[in-house]
Amino acid sequence: MADESKPVVIVTGSSGYLGSAVVRRLHGCYRVVGLDRYSPPHPPHQAECVCFDITDQASIDTALDRVRLAYGDRIAACIHLAGYFDLSGEDDPAYDAVTVEGSKRLMRGLQGFELEQFVFASTMLAHAPTEPGEPIDEDHPLNPRFPYRASKVRTEKVLREVRGDEKLVLIRPAGIYDDNGQSTFLTHQIARIHERRFSGKVYPGDLSRGQAFLHLDDFLDAVERIVDRRVKLPDVFPVLLGEADPIPFGELQRLIGRELHGEDWITWNVPSQLAKLGAWTENKVFGEDAFIRAWMVDISSDHYELDLSAAKKLLGWAPQHSLREDMPGILQRLKDDPYEWYEANGLNAARVSAAKVENAVAEEAAEKAPTEAEAKENRREHDEHMRQMHFSMLWVHWLVMALGLWLATAPSVFGTFDQTEFSAAVQRVTEDRGLWSAATRSWLTAWNNVFTGLAIMVFAALSLRPGNGWAQWANAALGVWLLAAPLVFWTPDAAVYANDTLIGALVVALTILIPMMPGMSREGMMDDTDIPPGWTYCPSTYVQRLPIIALGVVG
Template identity: 45%
Template structure:
């Protein structure tokens, strides 16, 4: 006779684990975060209808952050299945597009969507609202001058501008929920997954003529951070949520920023056994060339990007060390050999996983 299995009458509420809600749960950060946090928390992933889906360690609840009714339905599902108390809401959902300088979706999704979502959360007992912001909100600096969390902002295109506006609206529209702003650098993984880096590698791998020219200062560079270090930082922020003061901003990035030329030479040597000769060109000439290419194809480098070429970011991460006990374990220059190794082993697969087809 078959054994009769008795199902729990209490569902997830019977567990002692506290609840964490993650928006954008099927994305690069969200998927990795679910796998990490599910060991100690009950995780609910909020995401758009349809694939990709978050990992199975989290319940997937579909919602549309631009639709108040859809947000309300999702939160009612969470209330029914998990109760009214939420340890942390990790807000990763956002619109981002390298193809356009400005897009109405930046405001519709990133700003207005967050406001609608935050309004729904006021009916819950939420200990922490963690917002994934960006280092791109800051005014660029010069080599050797680090940016701390109190430095001026200078958002001059749609994406960072939406992050600045969203940080402000969270401060103005949030009642009784401790907010944390993680200003995250450009994320990469062992496989790549950084659009600027993988595009730079692609140009050198294919020996494109364009790979030898740059419209900015080659001795300037961006700040990066490995995905695993980002997940570490978020986990520490959730674990230490009761000790972090409300509206704390934290820089999450590596303490050193490689220059454009350093990455060029590293990739050139790894792929072709030599430094990669790179020449600075006037912005006016570069912009004209980008405009002409944009007429006949869909290149990665758009005319509006020329003005941003050569901007420099270096982050002071002291506050993250002090508040979270966090500092990155990876360095992008140490990871480049792994990226190139994977590219050489299977170029087609590497191109596909980095959306370079």
């Protein structure tokens, strides 16, 4: 059973990232009660979970009656972490219902207790940004510029107005991170660079500016000191929490690039309107759930540098971490296991699933790796098999040579070198579209067929020799050209048009579709697995192909 001599502390939002960490930190010296939503997840086992709806006064009263019954009327502190936030940047009624009015309802409900201290989690961003070298203190002007910040500013004002005998602490932390990342904005920045995305190479703001961060351990230390020193603190105590020396955005980009890719990451400045257009295009045109929003572009040059005098004087607190020093460790965890790091930080782990599969395959391959002698024999057998397969498919290249010969001689058969008589329809189209004369177009088509046919014969002859896969690709390119050439030259003869497109299609099929596609690596062909890296199934089975075949038949 919990030690009933310990003071009682209520933590709202106790199942969240910060709330659960606060519960575990305070559990040793306090009896912790977790107030949170009815739905899972629930607070850590160190706290009793009391479910409530902060938007409903009756639900709050019921939850507090349960607290009174189990713990009595005396409460040392309420750490109020529950609030509303979304990334859209748009105003939402939930900001008022949850953050502003919810906090007001909770404080009024707690005023029926012997509450010593009410601690409200605001944000450093409630203040207006500053300039480099001009730190913000608690008296710096507030700036309710965006809905989230405005909700915190309004809540602070409301709590000051409805406060009773209890002491009010307004903690304004910087962006909180831990050894694995966790900070939403920070981890997305890391992911963009890790994946070498173009959006990780551009920035619309001043690269010499930055924003302070706060390590989770430093945040928890400050919260514990606030509760421990509740008797000595002022009646209303706003306090900024963050690192002393924020790292500029450009330096942070270079640090991440250097740790992940061994290079100083180059970041280009782009106009803000172009950045907004890019974010809109990702979201609306390409259907990507892009993280970057237009409002983020608007704050990209904001600078937040903190004066920590109040925390040092009244709490004896100073940060023990800095993002600059912690970043290599965060990035090392990403490099060690990208999939797990993405999962832990709520990112799209599918983007790095190939790394997970590759690691698993590498581990399995290491266990089943043949000896050097076995590997050498396997390579010899494979090379011999490829040689036999090549000679069994020589008829393909002879047939391609025959097609090339036919193509080169076809102009003489069709009489297109000196063709002068054309139908009235051909003459009418020539005049309507302002084309070269039909005789000129026929002549160009004829010589194109001669040269292309001779080239096909040469490359087909070269393809007879093993190892000349490039010649097959050259013939495939010529086949594609034959499909387009009659359109390029506006070939006036229907028979020539049909002949060229038919020969082109056959050359493509015979060079890279019927024989094994040239250029495949020995390692790839010797790999017996059916599932490619990054996939959970084989995308090339007949089950996958049948719908495409059916659609092709319908088409």
